[in-house]
Amino acid sequence: NAGVMQNPRHLVRRRGQEARLRCSPMKGHSHVYWYRQLPEEGLKFMVYLQKENIIDESGMPKERFSAEFPKEGPSILRIQQVVRGDSAAYFCASSPLREETQYFGPGTRLLVL
Amino acid sequence: GIQVEQSPPDLILQEGANSTLRCNFSDSVNNLQWFHQNPWGQLINLFYIPSGTKQNGRLSATTVATERYSLLYISSSQTTDSGVYFCAVGRSNTGNQFYFGTGTSLTVIP
Numbered sequence: 013n014a015g016v017m018q019n020p021r022h023l024v025r026r027r028g029q030e031a032r033l034r035c036s037p038m039k040g041h042s043h044v045y046w047y048r049q050l051p052e053e054g055l056k057f058m059v060y061l062q063k064e065n066i067i068d069e070s071g072m073p074k075e076r077f078s079a080e081f082p083k084e085g086p087s088i089l090r091i092q093q094v095v096r097g098d099s100a101a102y103f104c105a106s107s108p109l110r111e112e113t114q115y116f117g118p119g120t121r122l123l124v125l
Numbered sequence: 126g127i128q129v130e131q132s133p134p135d136l137i138l139q140e141g142a143n144s145t146l147r148c149n150f151s152d153s154v155n156n157l158q159w160f161h162q163n164p165w166g167q168l169i170n171l172f173y174i175p176s177g178t179k180q181n182g183r184l185s186a187t188t189v190a191t192e193r194y195s196l197l198y199i200s201s202s203q204t205t206d207s208g209v210y211f212c213a214v215g216r217s218n219t220g221n222q223f224y225f226g227t228g229t230s231l232t233v234i235p
Contacts, residue, residue, distance in 0.1 A: 045222060054129075054211060054225035068222060101166060107221075113158060113173035114223060119166055 014039065016106050016117035017086075024123045031091040031098070033120045037106030044087045045114060046079060049101040061087060094124045127152045131212055131226035138202050138233050146197040146229045148212030156215035157188050158223070159197050163208045171197070171210075202233045 017036040025031050037044050042062055047055040057071040061081035072079065076094075081087040091098055101121050105114040128151035138144055148159075159171040172179050172186040174195065179186055183202075188195040199206055209230050213223040 043221075047223070047225075054227045055213070055223070057222040057224070060222055071222070103168065105223075113156075113170065115170065116160070116168040119168075121166070 016104055016115050018102075018104050018117035018120050020120060021118060022121045022123070024125065025094050026125050027095055028093050031094050031122055033089040033091075033102050033104075033122070034086040035089070035104030035106075035117060036086040037104075038115055041106035041108050041115075043107045043109070044081050045105040045107075046087075046089050047103045047105065049103060049119075051100070055103060058089070091122075094122075096124045098122060099124045127154065127214055127216070127224040129212060129214055129224050129226035131210075131229050133229060134227065135230045136232070138231065140202060140204060140233055140235050142202050142233075143198070143200045144202060144231070146199070146210055146212075146231075148195045148197070148214075148226055150193050150195075150212075150214045150224075152216070153193070154190065154214040154216050156217065156221060156223070157190075157195055158213050159186055159195070160211045160213065161206075161208050162211060162228070168211075199231075202231075204233045204235055207231055207233050 046058040049055045059079045060068040076092045101119045103119045104117045107114045130149045161169045174188045176190045183200045185198045209228040211228045212226045215221045215223045
């Protein structure tokens with residue numbers, strides 16, 4: 013059973029460009045979570061999704077950030093008009109049920125020049 | 126949200142030594158996990174332990190949910206144990222998002 017997959021593993025963008033981060037949950041998992049880790053800090057929750065639904069986006073910045081988890085395909089975290097402060101590691105996690113353990117992907121390291 | 130404090134923030138050990146890492150949290154939770162973030166940045170699940178005690182090889186963990194803390198024990202430490210150890214807690218009635226502590230950075234020297 014493959015683990016949580018994220019791609020790309022590294023992404024470099026110039027200020028003002030768009031960043032698209034993809035997450036494929038583990039097989040059989042229908043809950044996806046996105047977290048952001050700034051340098052030298054712990055992870056901070058961004059958004060929790062189920063298939064075709066955003067359940068909780070309380071940790072998501074109000075502007076430029078959006079997330080989706082379509083019926084088919086991976087979950088996408090989209091950052092429009094990136095700024096240097098968006099440079100961070102973005103982790104995706106999945107779980108089969110709300111109370112179950114979360115399994116984390118390897119992360120996408122975003123660098124904004 | 127739930128506040129999570131981990132101690133100590135930094136720890137340097139001689140290979141073979143034992144250590145105890147602590148995680149305190151500010152509210153009742155029904156989900157708690159310990160992770161090891163290795164030097165390559167990958168998060169590795171160590172324990173899912175909302176309550177009770179578990180052991181896996183040289184590692185063990187205990188959570189006392191009523192007193193809002195968890196402990197991670199590392200025995201006979203090895204250089205490969207180096208990295209950052211995170212405690213994360215969650216509560217299903219708040220969407221089960223995890224609240225992470227700021228971690229304990231462990232360096233094991235030969």
